Amino acid sequence: MIDFVTPPTVSAAALYAAAVLTAASLLSLRGTIVTGVVAFLLDLAMFGYFGYHGSATEISELAMVATVAAIAVFLHRLLHHLQSRLRSARDIAAAVQRAVLPDPPKASGPLRFAARYEAAQADAQIGGDLYAVMDTPFGVRCVIGDVRGKGLEAVRAVAASIGTFREAALQEPSLAGLVERLERAVALEVRQSGSVTELEGFITGVVAEIPPSGSEVRLVNRGHPAPLLFLTDTVLYVEPSQTALPFGMAALATGPAHVDTVAFPEGATLLLYTDGLTEARDEKGAFYDLVDRFAASRYAGADALLDAVLADVHRHTGGRRTDDMALLAITHASDNVPPSGRCG
Structure with missing residues (x-):
């Protein structure tokens, strides 16, 4: 919406990237992928709407959004792995506490x-x-x-x-x-x-x-x-x-x-x-x-x-x-x- 209502000279590329990175920490893997695809398609549609289709600016900005989306998917998997290890460590600590200090x-x-x-x-x-x-x-x-x-x-x-x-x-x-x-x-x-x-x-x-x-x-x-x-x-x-x-x-x-x-x-x-x-x-x-x-x-x-x-x-x-x-x-x-x- 910000990209739509601002002049053609104003780029919202940072917001497309921010949306995908935010999804990586808050949503599921499927949600992160869907957010990346939607961000890419919306950015592509805005270039067509403002008449910049095929320009060097379009190619570089879409490449940036696609790259950030790929990084977001990787970060999501990394966060999921770290959270799994943290849950495991907490479960072990709770078991140790119950063994050492039972109710x-x-x-x-x-x-x-x-x-x-x-x-x-x-x-x-x-x-x-x-x-x-x-x-x-x-x-x-x-x-x-x-x-x-x-x-x-x-x-x-x-x-x-x-x-x-x-x-x-x-x-x-x-x-x-x-x-x-x-x-x-x-x-x-x-x-x-x-x-x-x-x-x-x-x-x-x-x-x-x-x-x-x-x-x-x-x-x-x-x-x-x-x-x-x-x-x-x-x-x-x-x-x-x-x-x-x-x-x-x-x-x-x-x-x-x-x-x-x-x-x-x-x-x-x-x-x-x-x-x-x-x-x-x-x-x-x-x-x-x-x-x-x-x-x-x-x-x-x-x-x-x-x-x-x-x-x-x-x-x-x-x-x-x-x-x-x-x-x-x-x-x-x-x-x-x-x-x-x-x-x-």
Whole structure:
């Protein structure tokens, strides 16, 4: 249409070429070919309409449009191949995530579980954060952790730690024994990784144990952000009574792990998280403070709470991600509490 309404001295060759190149990225192979043929024929018709048929200008411009159409077909096939490889890589990454960080069970006795994971890179499926939930003869045992470092080394440490936790959680009768097994596994992984010094590799983490009654939770915090306990009318940090070094730093640690016991009444929710949540910043650099933002809210289930937290932190940061973020919520449900949803 632009070629038709402009003077004969104005060439629209660039628009014919642009149409074909645009089709290569947006349409199917057949659509790209049809667009190229239509562009060529329309350009030919315009030359006939303006009386330039057979001129050198017509030949060179039509040759240009035909060449661009051929290049567009090639680019379309190349993009299709690259997109297929990208889909395959994403499917593999998703399978790895499901294998390393499987979804926790929905329920175990009076307990309800939910987990969320967001990698710092938008297209990534897994990073350096970890979580796991195991239903054992000693009660439900959970772990959440944050591996120092990024990339494949961090993923390998995550896999090794989760594997050790799953095995030890079923075998160790005491929570302190489970923590010691994790310590040895992390220290071994650090030595095998080839770090210049063993103190370069460590994992901050919290290990939790909830007995079958579900009325209390036992915690061991190894240099990790304090869990949050959502009660009926308040939200509070569960700070450790004694500070402890992260996993993998046994060379500097002294004494056995200290276990804290906290009441876990019906309707309460325990939120375990990594520092990707508390270190999330807005455009002014202000850190995210979940306690202040959720102190007046009540949520009936673990899934509802995590959905609300993620939506709120995304509003706070404007959608920016600077670190991996893992969330694990455990709710002590009562018979009259629905599986999920906001109470008020």
